[in-house]
Amino acid sequence: MIDEIKADETLDCRGLSCPMPVLKTKKTIGKMQSGQILEILSTDPGTKNDMPAFTKRGGHEYLGEKEDDGFTRFYVKVK
Amino acid sequence: MGILRRGYRTVFFENWPVMLGGLLIGVMSVITFAWARPWGVAGGLRNWGDWFFSLIGVYEQGPLSPLFSTNSILTLGLLWGALGAALMAKQFSIRTAPTLEIIKGIVGGSLMGIGAAMAGGCNVGGFYTATSALSFGGLAMMVGLLMGAYLGLRYLYWELEHLPGRSTGGGTEKAKEKGIDWLSIEPYIGIAVFIAAIVAAWAYAREAYTRVGGLLLCGIAFGVIIQRTRFCFVRAFRDPFMTGEGEMARAVSVSLIISILGFTALKWTGLRGTEVYVTQTFWFGSLVGGIVFGFGMLLAGGCGSGSVWRAGEGQVKLILAVICFALSTSLFKALIKSSPGLAALIGRSFFLPDWLSYKWTLLVLILIFAIYFLLATWNEETEKFTVEM
Numbered sequence: 478m479i480d481e482i483k484a485d486e487t488l489d490c491r492g493l494s495c496p497m498p499v500l501k502t503k504k505t506i507g508k509m510q511s512g513q514i515l516e517i518l519s520t521d522p523g524t525k526n527d528m529p530a531f532t533k534r535g536g537h538e539y540l541g542e543k544e545d546d547g548f549t550r551f552y553v554k555v556k
Numbered sequence: 557m558g559i560l561r562r563g564y565r566t567v568f569f570e571n572w573p574v575m576l577g578g579l580l581i582g583v584m585s586v587i588t589f590a591w592a593r594p595w596g597v598a599g600g601l602r603n604w605g606d607w608f609f610s611l612i613g614v615y616e617q618g619p620l621s622p623l624f625s626t627n628s629i630l631t632l633g634l635l636w637g638a639l640g641a642a643l644m645a646k647q648f649s650i651r652t653a654p655t656l657e658i659i660k661g662i663v664g665g666s667l668m669g670i671g672a673a674m675a676g677g678c679n680v681g682g683f684y685t686a687t688s689a690l691s692f693g694g695l696a697m698m699v700g701l702l703m704g705a706y707l708g709l710r711y712l713y714w715e716l717e718h719l720p721g722r723s724t725g726g727g728t729e730k731a732k733e734k735g736i737d738w739l740s741i742e743p744y745i746g747i748a749v750f751i752a753a754i755v756a757a758w759a760y761a762r763e764a765y766t767r768v769g770g771l772l773l774c775g776i777a778f779g780v781i782i783q784r785t786r787f788c789f790v791r792a793f794r795d796p797f798m799t800g801e802g803e804m805a806r807a808v809s810v811s812l813i814i815s816i817l818g819f820t821a822l823k824w825t826g827l828r829g830t831e832v833y834v835t836q837t838f839w840f841g842s843l844v845g846g847i848v849f850g851f852g853m854l855l856a857g858g859c860g861s862g863s864v865w866r867a868g869e870g871q872v873k874l875i876l877a878v879i880c881f882a883l884s885t886s887l888f889k890a891l892i893k894s895s896p897g898l899a900a901l902i903g904r905s906f907f908l909p910d911w912l913s914y915k916w917t918l919l920v921l922i923l924i925f926a927i928y929f930l931l932a933t934w935n936e937e938t939e940k941f942t943v944e945m
Contacts, residue, residue, distance in 0.1 A: 492653045494857045494871055495788070496712070496798065503799070504716055504945060522647045522869065523786055526571060531799055534936075547649075 479541045482552050484516035485509065491548050495523040499531050502553070506537065509555045514540065517551040525549065567784070568644040568743070577785025578807030579814065584781065585688060586818025588774040592767045593626055594689060594819075594833045595778065596681035597860040598672040598885055600631025601878065605669075605886025615890070626771050631864060633775015636753055638868030640776070641783040643746030646739045653873040656719065664856025665863065665877030669884030671849025673892060674902060675700070675842045676835030678849065678860025679789040682842065684808075688815040689833035690823065690917050692906035693842040695924070700846015705793035706943070707847070708854020713945050750776075782865050789859040793850060800939045802932030809929040816921050824914045834905045841902035 488505050490498040498519045505515060517528065525542065528551045532539040540552035588595045603625045610618035622628040642648040653661070668678065675682035675697045683701060687694030753776050760769030781787065791804035822828040837845065853859040856877040858866050863881065866874035892898050908917040935941045 492651070493657060494651075494653065494866070494873055496790075496794065496857065497657070499799065500712060500716060507945070520651055521871075526786060530801065530803075534799060534801060 479543045479552065482514060482516075482540060484552065485513040487516045487518065490517060490519045490521070490524070492520060494521045495527065498524045499527050502528070502531065503535070506535070506553070506555050511555055513555050515553045515555065517553065518545075518548050519551065520548045524551065528553070564644075564743075568641070572781075572785040574785055574787065574803050574807045575810065577781055577787040578809075578811035580781045580785075581778065581787065582811040582814025582818070584774065584777055585685065585811075585815040586822075588630075588771070589688075589819060589822060589828065589832075591770050591774060593771070594681075594685045595630060595774070596627060596677055596685055596833075597631050597634060597864060598669075598678035598681050598881075599627030600625070600629070600634075601669070601860075601864075601882040602673075602885045602889055603628040604631075605882035605884075608883065609886055624765065624768060626768060629768055629771045630775040630778075633753075633772045633777075634779040634782070634861060634864050635868045636749065636772075637776035637779020637781075638783040638865035639779075640746050640749040640753070641780045642869040643742045643749060645784070646742045648742055648868075648870050649738075650870045651872060653871070656715075657873050658876060660855045660857075661873035661877040662880050664852040664854070665880030666884040667852025668849050668856060668860065668863070668877070669852075669881040669886075670888045671704075671845045671847070671852055672860065672881070673885045673888035674837065674840075674845030675849060676837040676845075679853070680860050681833070682835060682837070682845065682849070684789070684812065684815070685833050686835050686842075687812060687921065688819040690816070690820065690908045690914075690921070691834040691838070692908050692911075693835040693838040693903070696839045696842035697837075697846035697849075700843040700848075701793050701850040701853075704847040704850020704852070705790070705854055706797055706850075708851040709794055709797050709943060711851070712854060713943070716945065778861070779865060779868065782861060783868065788862045790853050790857070790862055794854060796932055796935050796941050797943045800936050800942045802936045805932035806929050809925040809932070812925050813922055816918070816925075820914060820918050824909075830907055830909070831905070834907045836903060836905045838903045838906040 486509060488501055490501055498521060502517055509515060529539045532553050536556045538554040540554055543550045585595050603619050603622055606615065606619035607622050609615045672678040672682060676693060677686060679701065683694050683697040757769035757773050788804060789808060792808040795801040796805055823830050856863055858874050858877060863874045863877045867878045892902060
């Protein structure tokens with residue numbers, strides 16, 4: 478199911494550590510339309526805890542995550 | 557075997573609740589003090605910095621050997637435990653970072669070193685342990701840390717607006733090493749790392765340094781707990797302003813209340829000296845050191861303990877932050893020691909029970925952290941303290 482997600486935008490946070498991935502996500506989401514899907518790429522293990530918690534707090538929908546070659550892809554649907 | 561496998565998954569793959577980390581750190585803080593001495597991180601880094609500078613001839617007198625200094629052993633244990641836990645969880649990898657992030661690690665680490673030298677310790681020794689030890693300096697540093705974290709967050713927002721391209725990731729990933737699948741053998745290296753720790757503690761005991769060996773194991777326990785819960789003091793001070801999240805602020809509050817109770821029991825009954833970890837930094841050193849440290853930890857993305865455990869996970873930015881922390885805290889401490897005027901400005905020790913008695917000190921401190929707990933929760937709903945970008 479995650480493989481079928483088509484992201485409207487991709488945010489590359491690879492190489493960044495906490496809190497930059499969350500801050501950049503917050504900023505990018507602010508510019509997006511309701512219902513759009515954001516894909517975030519991250520190498521920081523902390524993002525796996527932060528992203529679901531952050532999106533839930535913001536009222537967005539957390540669609541899931543997918544492992545790639547050395548990094549993780551996260552999917553968030555903007556509220 | 558099935559039970560072992562399940563146990564391994566529970567301990568090393570599933571996320572531990574942050575509050576569990578708070579509880580365990582509180583308990584470990586008391587155990588460590590009861591065993592030998594209170595928990596600290598910056599003292600160990602300073603010992604390493606002192607050792608380095610005496611090795612290259614900058615200082616005439618060398619410090620106590622890093623192998624026997626209890627400061628050094630606790631911090632070494634933290635690094636060791638975090639490395640072992642990260643390996644077991646298959647989370648260890650050398651993670652490079654873009655140039656701007658590297659610079660932030662270096663500057664943030666250096667600022668933290670200066671702040672820790674002023675405040676008599678980092679967020680652990682200067683704030684967490686000092687507050688547990690009923691030192692007024694701990695509370696003064698808390699105020700400084702909050703102010704520094706607020707300023708640091710302002711900078712991060714500014715950076716996002718004005719240097720958006722500079723901290724973009726990408727391009728740092730190399731193709732996987734061919735031949736060996738490192739991730740699948742990491743847990744075995746992790747087991748070896750833990751066995752080595754037990755052997756080391758046993759070797760210390762054999763040479764009649766049982767206390768030092770025990771402290772190494774205490775440090776390792778902190779490392780495992782903190783890595784597994786991703787326990788982060790920066791978040792306790794930053795997140796209420798940044799996202800409104802109060803989870804870590806609550807965990808730190810609960811942890812401190814446990815630690816304060818344990819320290820009070822040990823000191824009030826006379827089992828431990830009243831002066832232990834009552835930092836001689838009230839109020840200027842604690843407050844201003846807290847601000848400098850707080851700003852630095854936001855840049856680095858890790859506090860004293862946080863930088864060390866993330867370094868143990870292989871994050872290059874934090875490895876550099878730890879190195880710069882060790883060097884700058886050693887130099888700045890030497891500067892304070894060499895200047896009586898500066899030392900006087902930093903401040904004096906202020907043991908709260910001398911002023912309020914043990915009973916009232918305990919009540920007031922518990923009340924303060926109960927309020928911090930409630931404010932963090934209230935802010936989660938109202939976002940009154942949250943700073944918009």
